[in-house]
Amino acid sequence: MYIKPWIALGGLAAVLGLGGCQTLSNTTEKVSDQVTGLFSAKDKAPKIDKDGVVDISKKTLEQLEKFTASMPTQQWVYIENEQLGRYQLKNKAQDGVILTLALQCKISSQRPTFSLSNAEGKTLLKAYDPNAGQIQFLLDNQNYGNPFNVHTDEPLKRFQAAIAQAKVIKIFNASRLYTFQNGNADLLSKPVSCQESGASS
Secondary structure, three states, rough: OOOOOHHHHHHHHHHHHHHHHHHHHHHHHHHHHHHHOHHHHOOOOOOOOOOOEEEEEOOHHHHHHHHHHHHHHHHHHEEEEEOOEEEEEEEEEEOOOEEEEOEEOOOOOOOOOOEEEOOOOOEEEOOOOOOOOEEEEEEOOOEEEOOOOOOHHHHHHHHHHHHHHOOEEEEOOEEEEEEOOOHHHHHHHHOOEEEEEOHHH
């Protein structure tokens, strides 16, 4: 039975921030391509431009799978999906863990957030999770604690000012250390989709 690829689709959608409608549309397109055998001309992964920006609008899930697998490590990538009005910053570590960071919100009513996910799209850690335990962000080994605080913006302001100059970002939680190189740090100033106030990340 042809089951396993379908199980993976939901995880990929989570990694790249796809909505339900687009997931369904792209899944249908993928099946059509497989049936007709005309996929060879359309299966190129989305390309990142010289500024570190990639547009994933109108891409098939096959293309997005290839992009996730080949996404450069050690740097930020700005991912646009104009069809859904969704804009994200992602940084892939050498071990495949992806940090999604939202510091500059396009919509002022939303709040900055972050999440960690594995290559299959499973969330490993997220902001404002009461069950996450202690979270520590380190920039070049200087500890900024957890800047995503529901009670005050001051830690986040200090973190935002420092991260633009940092070389290495580390996140420590539950006895595990996640490490990311801060390449293309200028992209951190670009506005992105953040978290709805009162919503879970």
